[in-house]
Amino acid sequence: MINLIGFGSESVFSYTVEKLRQRSDLAVVDLESFIYDDSAGVEYDGRNIEVHGKNSLSILAGTPIYHRAFIRKETREDAQERLRSFYNALVAFSLDQGQGALLINHPLAGAANTSKAAQLRLLSVVGFLTPETLLSTNRANLELFCRLFPSPISKGASGARTIAGRITIDDMQIGSASQPWPVLLQEYIGGFDVRLHCVGLMSIGLQIRTEYVDYRYAERNGYPIQVEPINAPPDIMEKCWKYMCAEKQEFTAFDFRVSGSNWYLLEVNPMPGYSFFDKLCDGQISKALSQLLSQGYSNLFRPSRETAFVPEERRPQVDIGKPRRD
């Protein structure tokens, strides 16, 4: 049995359910019906999760999970509490499953995305090449950065979604009442974007070319985008897996900017909204997800059960025979 856990009304989750719908071993947990059910509760007994209420169901130990859920601030307080209780049960469940168990989009994985500057630091420690970045409240230093790296990229410093754009000194309103918070500037890297989805040890890379700075918003602003498949170099893949292992992520999307032979990592998405990209690559990402869920265990985190040395039974006696005399 494969568990899909999320909100039925959320686009990426509903897309995932749609793509996997033909499977007969699917159990869909729609948290929408759970969190708004006054009689609902969740119980974790150290092995299985039991959700009870109007729609009772079980999440059994050892079964693979695809999870995608957020606490939205517009959700009423009692529903948030129910969601938190489910979330805590899911975290405890995942801890008990051990490292080899498959949980795609671990509930703790999202924390890596809440501070871009802190995340960049972590990525550079792993060995990724990252663009020069300045996060500051100091107008003089921000202006200096603009002189050193003309027309840098401006984007939000937190996990809140923002549209990245290129700015100049004149565009900044540091210290004004409209923007009394720190500003994140990043060196603009020429070249093209690469979105690399890693699903366990499988990867699907897409190179994206457009004249618009933030390609996610290019088409709606009248700029065409060109998308083609691309393979990441082996050293980049090594770093991606190293990061995923360190952060215990089974499914991660890496946003690169490629300039010449240099792959600059801009940021990492620990809970990828992949549906847009899946449509651009003939469903390869959802197929990889389906394959990994069918497998049911992690390739990245699976503890090795192989014997590291050659034991006695694998050392047959060698019949060297008699030397030939002819």
Next chain:
Amino acid sequence: VLIINCAPLGSTPFVRAALAASQPVRVLSYWEQISALEVRGDQSLLAVDDYVVPETEPIFFFAPPRFASPPPASADLDFGWSEWNASLTAVLSLRRKVIPNGEVLIFTPNLAANPLAFLHRFGRAASISCRPGGNVSAASWLIAARSILLPYPERMIAPFLGKGVEAALYNLLVEAKLDYAILELKNMEGEVALTRLHLAPPTHAPFELHLTLARLFGAVA
């Protein structure tokens, strides 16, 4: 000692205790008094008014979960709060890197929001049970606390606030790389029951807890 405090000045017992201490204490009302904040590469800078906080100066980052006080007035304030949180997290994370011996005290809303996020290092979590009408938050805190004490079964009967509890607390601090946390305990017929765990001090906690914290912190002699 620098205290970055989300709540208004003087509104929390901890800050009042810290202000009454003999040791010099500087208290900020979160971002309102931060004059400069900067992250570049592996460097970070934090300044209050015109005072650049030295890297060796202990920092107490006291930020309860988002919007604990006061509620946002607009979407801009909502976004601004996220941006400040993210920026301070980055600054303090980098400071932590340069002072490995734990001179800097860090608590972020993200870290405090889910105790289990910290405690995955402690191995198998105990059972969790949240029923309709129950206090699910309290349940999750309790489970987190139990998972700490599981390696120390003999300590469960330690005297109230005895060395066993201190050992468990110390284990938490070392393993989770925290500078401190609070366990709320209850003496039940000679056995100590853990009722709550705080990784960041809640504003509603008893004054005695804050005083203990302040002592741990060194702000109160």
